[in-house]
Amino acid sequence: MNDLAIYRLQSAEERLVVAKENIDKGHYKDAINRSYYAIFTAIRAILAERNVDFSKHSAVISYFQREFVKTKVFDTRFSKYLTLAFEVRNNCDYADFYVVAKQDAETQCAHAEEFVSEIRRYLENEYGV
Numbered sequence: 023m024n025d026l027a028i029y030r031l032q033s034a035e036e037r038l039v040v041a042k043e044n045i046d047k048g049h050y051k052d053a054i055n056r057s058y059y060a061i062f063t064a065i066r067a068i069l070a071e072r073n074v075d076f077s078k079h080s081a082v083i084s085y086f087q088r089e090f091v092k093t094k095v096f097d098t099r100f101s102k103y104l105t106l107a108f109e110v111r112n113n114c115d116y117a118d119f120y121v122v123a124k125q126d127a128e129t130q131c132a133h134a135e136e137f138v139s140e141i142r143r144y145l146e147n148e149y150g151v
Contacts, residue, residue, distance in 0.1 A: 023071065023145050023146070023149040023150060024070060024071060024149070026067075026070040027067045027068070027070040027071045027145060027149070028067075030063050030064070030066050030067035030070055031063075031064060031067040031138075031141070031142060031145065033063045034059075034060045034061070034063040034064035034067065034138045034141075035060070035138060035142075037056045037057075037059045037060035037063060037134075038056070038057070038060045038131070038134055038135055038138060040056045041053045041054075041056035041057045041060060041127075041130075041131045041134065042131060044056060044127070045124065045127050045128060045131060048124075050122040050123065050124055050126065050127035051114040051115075051120075051122050051127075053127040053130070053131055054107075054110055054111055054114045054122060054126070054127055054130045055111055055114060055115060057107060057111075057127075057130040057131045057133070057134035058107040058108060058110070058111035058130070058134070059111075060134040060135075060137070060138050061103065061104055061107050061133075061134050061137045061138065062079065062082065064137060064138045064141040064142075065082055065083075065086045065104075065141065066082060067141060067145060068086070068090070068141060068144070068145065069082065069085070071145065071148070071149055079108065083104060083105075083108060086104065087101055087104075095144070096140065096144070100137055100140065103133040103134075103136070103137055104137070106130075106133070107130055107133065107134065110122075110126070110130060
């Protein structure tokens with residue numbers, strides 16, 4: 023695994039830690055934000071191995087869907103996790119008066135944890151540590 027992929031994967035895992043801390047503190051919107059960015063950064067770790075990057079979130083998401091979900095490298099549930107995380111994070115960050123329950127934050131964090139773990143497995147299997 024190249025240095026940039028390792029760095030991004032470590033960053034994704036750090037964001038998961040912060041997401042959990044935010045849940046414990048009752049900062050549910052921030053937990054959802056960090057959960058989304060854990061997923062997003064983990065995907066960018068894969069992109070680093072392919073020497074690919076994009077300036078827009080939508081392009082990163084589209085690439086992952088096309089190259090990894092559609093080709094069945096990753097199960098379709100990860101597509102659902104990613105789509106939901108993106109939508110909920112946007113609502114949390116930009117919609118006034120958007121209310122987030124603790125359960126929502128916990129669900130997003132659990133999805134992110136599973137997502138990052140699966141990407142770690144993929145990268146280790148494909149590119150080594």
